[in-house]
Amino acid sequence: MAQILIDGSVLSASYALIALGITLIFSIMRLLNFAHGELFMIGAFMVYYVYGAWHLPFVLGLLIAALVPALIGACFEKFLFRRVMRVATREENSMLLAVGTAILLDNVALFLFGEEQHGVPETISGVLQIAGGFLPYQRLVVVVMSLALIALLLGFVQFSRPGRAMRALAQDRDAALLMGVDVDRTSMLGFAIGAGLAGLAGGLLVTIQGVNAGIGVDISIKAFIMIMIGGAGVVSGALLGALVLGFAESIGYSALPGSETYLLIFVALVLFLIIRPQGIMGHPWG
Amino acid sequence: MRRFSALIGFALFAAVMLIAVPLALAGQGYWLTVLTTAALLAFGSLGVWLTFSIGRINIAQGAFALIGGYVVAILGTRYHVSFWLSLPLAVLIAAAVARLVGWPILRLRGVYFAMITLSLTEVASLAFLNGGSFTAGASGITSIPRPALLSSSLSIYLASALLLLIGIALAWRFAASPTGAVFRSLRQGEELAASLGIDVARYRLLAFVVSSGMGGAAGAMFAAFQQNIFPTSYTVNDSVNFMLYCFLGGLQSVAGPVVGAFLLVIAFQLLSVIQRFQALLYGIFMIAAMLFLPNGLMSLPQVLAARRHERDAVVPPR
Amino acid sequence: MSLLEIEGVSRRFGGLLAVNDVSFAVETGEILSVIGPNGAGKSTLFKLIAGFLKPSAGRILLDGKRIDGLRPHTIAARGLVRTFQETTVFREMTALENVVVAHHLRRRGSILAELLATPGVQNEQENFVANAKEILAHLGLSGFEDESARNLPHGHLRALGIAMTLAVRPRVILLDEPFAGMNSEETARAVQIVRGIRASGITVVLVEHDMGAVMRISDRIIVLNFGTLIASGSPAAIQQDETVIDAYLGRADETAAL
Numbered sequence: 001m002a003q004i005l006i007d008g009s010v011l012s013a014s015y016a017l018i019a020l021g022i023t024l025i026f027s028i029m030r031l032l033n034f035a036h037g038e039l040f041m042i043g044a045f046m047v048y049y050v051y052g053a054w055h056l057p058f059v060l061g062l063l064i065a066a067l068v069p070a071l072i073g074a075c076f077e078k079f080l081f082r083r084v085m086r087v088a089t090r091e092e093n094s095m096l097l098a099v100g101t102a103i104l105l106d107n108v109a110l111f112l113f114g115e116e117q118h119g120v121p122e123t124i125s126g127v128l129q130i131a132g133g134f135l136p137y138q139r140l141v142v143v144v145m146s147l148a149l150i151a152l153l154l155g156f157v158q159f160s161r162p163g164r165a166m167r168a169l170a171q172d173r174d175a176a177l178l179m180g181v182d183v184d185r186t187s188m189l190g191f192a193i194g195a196g197l198a199g200l201a202g203g204l205l206v207t208i209q210g211v212n213a214g215i216g217v218d219i220s221i222k223a224f225i226m227i228m229i230g231g232a233g234v235v236s237g238a239l240l241g242a243l244v245l246g247f248a249e250s251i252g253y254s255a256l257p258g259s260e261t262y263l264l265i266f267v268a269l270v271l272f273l274i275i276r277p278q279g280i281m282g283h284p285w286g
Numbered sequence: 287m288r289r290f291s292a293l294i295g296f297a298l299f300a301a302v303m304l305i306a307v308p309l310a311l312a313g314q315g316y317w318l319t320v321l322t323t324a325a326l327l328a329f330g331s332l333g334v335w336l337t338f339s340i341g342r343i344n345i346a347q348g349a350f351a352l353i354g355g356y357v358v359a360i361l362g363t364r365y366h367v368s369f370w371l372s373l374p375l376a377v378l379i380a381a382a383v384a385r386l387v388g389w390p391i392l393r394l395r396g397v398y399f400a401m402i403t404l405s406l407t408e409v410a411s412l413a414f415l416n417g418g419s420f421t422a423g424a425s426g427i428t429s430i431p432r433p434a435l436l437s438s439s440l441s442i443y444l445a446s447a448l449l450l451l452i453g454i455a456l457a458w459r460f461a462a463s464p465t466g467a468v469f470r471s472l473r474q475g476e477e478l479a480a481s482l483g484i485d486v487a488r489y490r491l492l493a494f495v496v497s498s499g500m501g502g503a504a505g506a507m508f509a510a511f512q513q514n515i516f517p518t519s520y521t522v523n524d525s526v527n528f529m530l531y532c533f534l535g536g537l538q539s540v541a542g543p544v545v546g547a548f549l550l551v552i553a554f555q556l557l558s559v560i561q562r563f564q565a566l567l568y569g570i571f572m573i574a575a576m577l578f579l580p581n582g583l584m585s586l587p588q589v590l591a592a593r594r595h596e597r598d599a600v601v602p603p604r
Numbered sequence: 605m606s607l608l609e610i611e612g613v614s615r616r617f618g619g620l621l622a623v624n625d626v627s628f629a630v631e632t633g634e635i636l637s638v639i640g641p642n643g644a645g646k647s648t649l650f651k652l653i654a655g656f657l658k659p660s661a662g663r664i665l666l667d668g669k670r671i672d673g674l675r676p677h678t679i680a681a682r683g684l685v686r687t688f689q690e691t692t693v694f695r696e697m698t699a700l701e702n703v704v705v706a707h708h709l710r711r712r713g714s715i716l717a718e719l720l721a722t723p724g725v726q727n728e729q730e731n732f733v734a735n736a737k738e739i740l741a742h743l744g745l746s747g748f749e750d751e752s753a754r755n756l757p758h759g760h761l762r763a764l765g766i767a768m769t770l771a772v773r774p775r776v777i778l779l780d781e782p783f784a785g786m787n788s789e790e791t792a793r794a795v796q797i798v799r800g801i802r803a804s805g806i807t808v809v810l811v812e813h814d815m816g817a818v819m820r821i822s823d824r825i826i827v828l829n830f831g832t833l834i835a836s837g838s839p840a841a842i843q844q845d846e847t848v849i850d851a852y853l854g855r856a857d858e859t860a861a862l
Binding site: 026032083084090092095096097102103104105106217221224227260263266270273 | 338343387390391393394396397398400401402404405406408409412413415521522523526529533537563565566568569570571572573576
């Protein structure tokens with residue numbers, strides 16, 4: 001029981017980074033970032049190379065794990081999405097473009113990183129024992145850093161000038177324009193931060209789960225599940241979705257063999273969406 | 287007039303598929319297999335095209351192909367049911383599943399529908415993986431008996447080409463019929479359609495059920511020809527590809543998905559050097575198409591015409 | 605028995621009572637206007653009647669049969685059709701296609717017959733096309749049949765929306781702000797159109813802000829304020845009604861205070 005709680009908390013904290021990133025992009029640009037899992041995977045590989053293979057400090061790896069996906073995200077926004085969203089004749093266009101970027105990144109990663117599963121050595125060894133459950137220090141590090149990053153992000157969005165611009169843009173695009181928000185710059189920054197969060201989540205979780213070039217789709221699907229549970233484009237929904245998914249996984253894995261857990265999660269999700277198509281916190285029809 | 291030229295186009299395509307190709311490629315098993323694959327993928331994409339016409343991005347076609355494939359596999363290996371009986375059953379079962387799940391999920395629109403259908407592909411794969419002895423889990427079902435009458439690659443090709451022609455005729459008739467107009471109206475405004483007396487839920491379910499039945503048929507044919515099926519025979523990537531063919535060909539006309547599927551499948555066979563990079567090139571294609579041909583390859587003539595027009599309109603510098 | 609009866613209808617959104625115990629009846633062949641300050645619950649009332657929302661309490665009857673809780677397409681099939689506030693048409697279809705598709709409820713062919721394009725189906729379609737052209741001509745849209753709806757000017761779009769509703773052959777038509785955003789000339793033409801609709805035997809209920817047009821066109825007016833029906837009667841009576849004047853003046857005061 002204690003173990004389920006510990007594992008659930010660890011998963012939820014890092015999943016929250018993924019969900020917040022995709023939510024940020026969705027709320028600012030009305031765009032579902034299909035490549036979110038791929039950006040996560042790239043972040044994980046950055047930590048693997050910098051820290052695992054080249055034996056440089058973990059924190060440096062984490063920094064690069066945030067910067068590289070952020071840069072990719074910024075470029076995607078500037079050179080692809082901005083243009084297509086401006087001239088799109090059908091709303092499907094930007095989403096299909098997002099699918100294209102996911103396929104692209106998937107294959108570039110396969111080409112650069114190969115198919116094997118990679119792991120990294122622990123940054124800190126030892127195990128903490130709480131109420132009969134085991135919490136390795138490594139996981140504690142992941143939880144603490146995730147929570148710190150979440151707090152940092154929420155603070156940034158709440159109090160900083162660009163953060164306020166993002167919220168304005170998310171709430172009412174036309175009003176934000178009237179208020180003089182620079183839509184292009186804010187969108188690019190939002191995409192970069194969202195992508196950077198995905199990379200950070202990957203960089204943190206690689207210390208627990210390892211990484212291979214094929215995990216992108218799985219992570220994207222997890223991100224989708226979380227925003228379907230919570231409601232797309234709502235911060236509280238993203239956090240709630242992460243909690244629900246993290247604990248559903250930890251409970252499921254403790255009782256069932258791997259893939260059955262996800263089968264049940266999907267079935268529960270479809271049943272849930274029958275009752276509440278807009279997610280827990282979302283507005284009807286997004 | 288438009289209808290007449292479309293009819294001629296269809297007749298020409300049918301002649302090529304059923305007469306010219308068999309004459310030209312008769313002994314060349316490899317190329318017949320390639321065209322069989324293209325025809326079946328195009329058939330599955332036509333279904334996805336129908337769901338595009340009601341304004342839904344359908345990333346579930348892999349799930350229904352998987353269902354169709356498993357129906358043929360289980361009936362053929364365990365109960366020795368003839369393929370010709372299990373093929374329609376595969377269609378019906380895929381359609382029945384679509385009816386069941388379609389009712390709740392079709393209430394979702396836009397990215398929500400895309401996300402949930404993508405998840406469905408994953409569900410189907412996981413369900414067959416965890417189906418115990420009934421689906422034989424990860425080891426899949428192999429040695430599916432060959433369909434009667436279809437022993438050569440030529441006959442297999444002909445059956446697939448025929449199926450595709452039926453599929454094109456079906457999608458084309460749907461698009462041209464009053465029902466097709468209702469489908470298009472749903473894409474442009476479900477509330478308005480409802481206020482005019484259109485049973486929105488019923489029509490969008492119809493499009494999804496027909497689409498999924500076509501996916502089931504494609505999966506059934508593939509399973510019978512490859513004589514095996516695994517939970518990973520169709521993944522999220524395959525569902526995305528079905529959608530991609532529609533999209534690259536163009537969503538405006540029935541020919542779109544067919545052009546998209548044939549062009550991509552054949553191009554990758556011709557350029558065997560680049561096969562390793564197939565998926566990578568898919569990604570680049572898709573991005574490039576979005577940037578330069580947002581309405582698909584079929585819109586190329588219009589885009590070029592517009593370009594020429596633009597250039598001519600510019601006053602030449604003195 | 606009245607054609608349309610609203611009996612004690614309420615609708616609650618969370619803590620807000622958008623429509624509060626409203627009752628009135630609509631008689632066959634009349635033009636009834638629903639007016640009231642912004643946020644008075646007029647649009648919600650329309651959505652309740654047309655089936656786009658379910659009442660929290662009360663009953664709605666058409667021909668003495670309950671229609672509350674039915675879905676919009678069923679209510680349309682019973683003969684009650686609404687238009688939308690914004691100019692809602694199918695933008696990627698031509699004007700003609702828009703009106704032809706609105707003949708949906710009169711389609712008789714099965715899907716199989718449609719796929720085979722049987723003579724019956726073709727005949728039916730030809731009738732719909734002829735009828736649609738007639739309706740378009742009647743509303744001053746002849747010549748625009750093959751124009752894509754997205755290229756039509758605003759006033760024509762409104763007319764096209766009404767053309768589509770007429771194609772359904774309703775007995776009651778709910779017009780949501782049919783004169784909004786029109787200049788006086790356009791309003792005069794639209795008023796003629798609405799009178800024409802009534803003359804063809806269709807009962808009209810409309811929500812409108814343009815007081816001049818409302819007073820000219822209505823047989824009867826009902827007034828909502830904060831979701832409650834505060835007055836009903838002839839245009840002349842409404843203009844004299846103290847509560848109505850207070851409601852509008854009260855609102856004017858608020859605006860002035862801001």
